[in-house]
Amino acid sequence: MRTAEVVDRYISAQLPNPELYPRLHELVVKHMIHGPCGPRCMKDGKCSKHFPHDFQEETKLDEDGYPSYARPDNGITVTKSSGFVVNNRYVVPHCPNLLLELNCHINVEVVSSIKAVKYLYKYIFKGHDSAAMKIVDGSVVYDECESFLDSRYMGSAEAVWRILGYELHGQSHSISRLPLHLPGEQRVSFVDAENEDELRAAMEKMSMLMEYFELNSRDPKARELYYHEIPEKYTWKKISTSGEPTKMQWCERKSHFNVIGRMYSVSPTNQELFHLRILLNHVKGAKSFEDLKRVDGQDEPCQTFTQTCLELGLVKDDKEWEKVLNESKNYH
Ligand SMILES: [Zn+2]
Structure with a gap:
């Protein structure tokens, strides 16, 4: 199956058909619409979350594994109470099953490239939490000169860890x-x-x-x-x-x-x-392989690996039970 098809199975960035899926449609409109853009997301005259996206017939993955989700121009729209008209260009990618289950805003995206590993590793190497502030007589004082010097907040647990010289991260065996x-x-x-x-x-x-x-x-x-x-x-x-x-x-x-x-x-x-x-x-x-079948350096190798294991006593076959049954037959 193509990766894009797998993406489509779990993630949607579309308004569901309100006649077929009324409940899901209602939840997408309630939780998963980005827009209209305002001061919260606008940077340099553009939406920092790249909304509204272009219409697109099917999901595509670029060479780095980043998807752009299907947003077909299928005429499904909703007019919000503010008069804002929503179509597929404004839908935040989500997982319909999760949305139905949890009834809240959950943005779900595909992470399929090697960059996911870099993203996780970043947290190990990016350094400490920093804060630039000072509290004098109960009120926060902002000193521009002092804030120029990087200040660092470190909890007591981390301080002890560092004083004792322990590693900050470890790697086990490969x-x-x-x-x-x-x-x-x-x-x-x-x-x-x-x-x-x-x-x-x-x-x-x-x-x-x-x-x-x-x-x-x-x-x-x-x-x-x-x-x-x-x-x-x-x-x-x-x-x-x-x-x-x-x-x-x-x-x-x-x-x-x-x-x-x-x-x-x-x-x-x-x-x-x-x-x-x-x-x-x-x-x-x-x-x-032949050499492996030779027991105690004999010239003639065993026929099979199973035979060799039996000869070496590494496994047992059913002969033991046959012997026991024969013995009891004779005895009786
Ligand atoms: Zn925006």
Whole structure:
């Protein structure tokens, strides 16, 4: 579904049809109309909230992810008691369900771009609350010279926090998500399926798991680690060697960084993959899928990952119960 269609599902900037939705229509007119503009919103001769908006047939999102909502010129108007005529150009974006539920002014907008993250981060870095005022004998005195110097208000809790030298914000670990897949079933992505070169390049791309086996083949230190420990010491990086196309590879970390590796979870009903996951949690240093199926360095690998888990005693099968039943049959 297009993003604009998702927006239209939850957010409206239109007057509802009064015959089909009388209650909603009444609430939109009561709470969600901006206008006529006055001294509260006007700045430099323009409305600071950009009202009235232009008519527009459908919702559009610009390249930064900011929407301009559908405001069709459909002839639905309302005349307010002041004589002000309202049409779709004056409706504040809202969520009809919320409006019906809560019966008050609630402006709802879409936030879908990366800028939302910047917006949240701003609060960490923008500094303290400041106030420029002084109270002498119970009345507020405004000293222009003094207000020129930035004054700062700090509560006792924050003051203690700073005196003790604690961090003002913290960052925890980052999680490196490790893919799991059976041999030849890694995820492949390409844009143009017609383009054979692109397809071939996509098929040849190594997954994190395949590269983990390669890493074990070339780096003895990596063989000391389980798959999920690899991101602590190695980083998944783009490598370019002259003459060859760039590829992703596990490279040793130069500096310590708080990273935890986690494999995707697998349902036990997906048997082989589930057992592959168990093996990766218990076996270090495998150099290939086949290698992972070798129990105690035997030449002949097991047939399946499930079989290998059974051989290693990591899982149990139903044989135990069969034995018990046979035994009691013989006994009786
Ligand atoms: Zn205005």
